[in-house]
Amino acid sequence: MYRLGFIGTGNMGGAMVRAATNGGYAAECILANRSFEKAQTLAQQCGCTAVHTNEEVAADAYFILLGVKPFLMAEMLKGIAPVLQRRQQNGERFVLVSMAAALSIETLKEMAGGDYPVIRIMPNTPCAIGQGMVLVTPDQQVTDEEVQQLCDCLKASGRFDRIDESLMDAGSVIAGCTGAWACMMIEALADGAVQTGIPRQKALEYAAQAVQGAAALVLQSGKHPGQLKDEVCSPGGSTIVGVHAMERGGLRAAAMDAVVQAFEKTKQMRKG
Ligand SMILES: NC(=O)c1ccc[n+]([C@@H]2O[C@H](COP(=O)([O-])OP(=O)(O)OC[C@H]3O[C@@H](n4cnc5c(N)ncnc54)[C@H](OP(=O)(O)O)[C@@H]3O)[C@@H](O)[C@H]2O)c1
CATH class of the missing domain: 1.10.3730.10 (ProC C-terminal domain-like)
Structure with a gap:
């Protein structure tokens, strides 16, 4: 089981992989991207593991970080929905972590097809060099300990601030x-x-x-x-x-x- 799974390793997802790596969590990161080469190159640079399918990340990570563009989120989540459903039925704990602008926790749950624990984060690209700002909104199912664990894994991003979801878009x-x-x-x-x-x-x-x-x-x-x-x-x-x-x-x-x-x-x- 990997602690951090990344689906979508473009500008923002990639910056968060670098933050996790800079914080000493590279070995605990598993990466997937639509074009495999992008995940593979990043994994080689950072010392993480790259896999060919989103399902492998969804099956094998505690925190599943969703780094695709908002308009592609529904389609991507539909693809991993059976894996998430199976994990929940097996009583396995996992947390979806979305960095997508403008998608609410409720919308993300609908897209994922289940009432799963979700944390919304809003990072920025300077996270790659420790100068980022990360806004954090967990839903009620997520424990304070899990929020803390995620922030610890990404602590090399920069500053963190927990805000109410109603302020997330403006933030x-x-x-x-x-x-x-x-x-x-x-x-x-x-x-x-x-x-x-x-x-x-x-x-x-x-x-x-x-x-x-x-x-x-x-x-x-x-x-x-x-x-x-x-x-x-x-x-x-x-x-x-x-x-x-x-x-x-x-x-x-x-x-x-x-x-x-x-x-x-x-x-x-x-x-x-
Ligand atoms: N950029 C920012 O400053 C910023 C700041 C805060 C939040 N965000 C959020 O971060 C998310 C990503 O934005 P971005 O700027 O990083 O976009 P991006 O550079 O286009 O990265 C998105 C990545 O997702 C991959 N992808 C697309 N569909 C996929 C799928 N079905 N399965 C796996 N991977 C898939 C793309 O792969 P390909 O290489 O094949 O295209 C691409 O590498 C968005 O939701 C955005 O709202 C971005």
Whole structure:
């Protein structure tokens, strides 16, 4: 019996396999993916086991992590439903762990064809390097000990927070989508730096490290980001001129709109 089984080892599933590996759980991971080569390559890199079918993972893992796109979830779960049913009939304990955006615990149970214990997690891709944010919602059948066990196995992902399922969609937007928006910001800042004469590679390094440092300061100092911004802005200095340019360009409104519109889209996806 493997502790962690992964079905779907793409961007997010793969990042979680790396997190489990970084936490010392590689030998306890069994992987399956629609194209076997992807699971096999990852397994070779990480020291896990790759298998050819989803059924093998469903039969052999305690936590079965579902890493396929939401629109493919129903079809995938239909394929493993007989295995899950058999395990339940045999009194074998297992927990389904979904990382899919917008699919509720209730919907996942319907798709799986049984009232199985489910944990919804919402990770993000920086989990692969220990800088992730993982939101966690267990259903009532899951014990606190099981939640703890799963978080321990994935602890090398980064930060964890347990939230109510009613906040999961909104939480998934701010924790899951922000990485893409932050990368756009880094790219844009680096473009500006290139315009001022900094070579591209250095511009990207400086911008990325500055954004990472600012984020770490927010998290570690506990100070409000507005205060940290004020601390960089000398009276009559250069930073405040840049702040004005950002405000004129509508940075705050654009950021708020991005979050709200992504949330609206997530709600539409939930309706199918
Ligand atoms: N990407 C993110 O930042 C992020 C963040 C939070 C949550 N998520 C969630 O994570 C899940 C996966 O997203 P992703 O971005 O990782 O997508 P992805 O890169 O396309 O990975 C999905 C993987 O699932 C495999 N797959 C598809 N159907 C399958 C099946 N029937 N059996 C086994 N494997 C199957 C695909 O295999 P092939 O190689 O053959 O295509 C692919 O490797 C989604 O539910 C998404 O909502 C993603």
